[in-house]
Amino acid sequence: MTLHIAVLMGGLSVEREVSLVSGAACARALEDQGFMVTPIDVDRDVAEVLARVKPQVAFNALHGRFGEDGIVQGVLEMLRIPYTHSGVLASALAMQKDRAKDVMRAAGIPVAQGVTCSRYEVAKRHVLPPPYVVKPVNEGSSVGVIIVKEERSHPPQELMREDWPHGETVLVEKFVAGRELTCAVMGDRALDVIDIRASDGGWYDYNAKYSKGGSIHVLPANLKQNIYHQVQEWALEAHRALGCRGVSRTDFRYDDRPGGTGDLVVLEVNTQPGMTETSLVPEIAAYAGYSFGELVRWMVEDASCDR
Numbered sequence: 001m002t003l004h005i006a007v008l009m010g011g012l013s014v015e016r017e018v019s020l021v022s023g024a025a026c027a028r029a030l031e032d033q034g035f036m037v038t039p040i041d042v043d044r045d046v047a048e049v050l051a052r053v054k055p056q057v058a059f060n061a062l063h064g065r066f067g068e069d070g071i072v073q074g075v076l077e078m079l080r081i082p083y084t085h086s087g088v089l090a091s092a093l094a095m096q097k098d099r100a101k102d103v104m105r106a107a108g109i110p111v112a113q114g115v116t117c118s119r120y121e122v123a124k125r126h127v128l129p130p131p132y133v134v135k136p137v138n139e140g141s142s143v144g145v146i147i148v149k150e151e152r153s154h155p156p157q158e159l160m161r162e163d164w165p166h167g168e169t170v171l172v173e174k175f176v177a178g179r180e181l182t183c184a185v186m187g188d189r190a191l192d193v194i195d196i197r198a199s200d201g202g203w204y205d206y207n208a209k210y211s212k213g214g215s216i217h218v219l220p221a222n223l224k225q226n227i228y229h230q231v232q233e234w235a236l237e238a239h240r241a242l243g244c245r246g247v248s249r250t251d252f253r254y255d256d257r258p259g260g261t262g263d264l265v266v267l268e269v270n271t272q273p274g275m276t277e278t279s280l281v282p283e284i285a286a287y288a289g290y291s292f293g294e295l296v297r298w299m300v301e302d303a304s305c306d307r
Helices: 016-032 046-053 071-079 088-095 097-106 119-124 206-210 225-241 280-287 292-302
Strands: 004-009 036-041 057-060 114-118 132-136 146-148 169-174 179-186 189-198 215-218 247-254 264-270
Touching: 004 016, 004 046, 016 036, 016 292, 036 046, 046 071, 057 071, 057 292, 071 088, 088 097, 088 264, 097 114, 097 225, 097 264, 114 119, 119 169, 179 225, 179 280, 189 225, 189 280, 225 247, 225 264, 247 280, 280 292
Parallel strands: 004 036, 004 057
Antiparallel strands: 114 169, 132 146, 132 169, 179 189, 179 247, 189 215, 247 264
């Protein structure tokens, strides 16, 4: 009997367009693997649509709020449809960056120094000495991130905008110079580490993430063996501390500049990492010997309720 998979994509978040690309790629790969696939562009009637479609498994290709934060996972639990990636609690926790950092810190995982504040407070004064990074507490894909450089005398005034769309609370973190590293976890195994560089020499923002040629991925990352293994170890520990399931991806900063601090810190854990043609997890999985089709098949076979 052919398994019927609903691919959840699109959705209501600011990452909608990326999710549509992820979902289309996963739907094609699942069809190539022999599954019956129904793509669903998720809206607020998703429960009614799923009840009508009656899939045997939901492949969650949503990114951002309402798809990555435990909400759609709760809907799937209520409908008892097995689904991919993390469950309700882990999804909600990982999406709330400040709470996730508290859990990781308690587990002995180093995280960037930071404080959670009202956006208005951050717009009025430097709550940390520059340089620092301001980010929404519950967005992904570098959406809404502001880097306040050392020479900047005034705090970020854009946070005062009436049309600021990223919530009233922001996370302010000490800027950690150096390299951007990421490591994928698949089940109970940490895969390899990528060193990510924006092609224009800037920081790894939304455009660098999703524009073709926007970033350079060095795989495996050229690191000392003990640092490489430490990244893998902390990625797996973060995955477990937050209660993640299936596939996750943990992002790091590593300051190995001449005269740098040597700091290696976790920035965040992504429970719904991108699955586009420029995405990191498919690239890491391919290096580990999994084709894109084999990766999505594994994710379907790993799907369950009560995650």
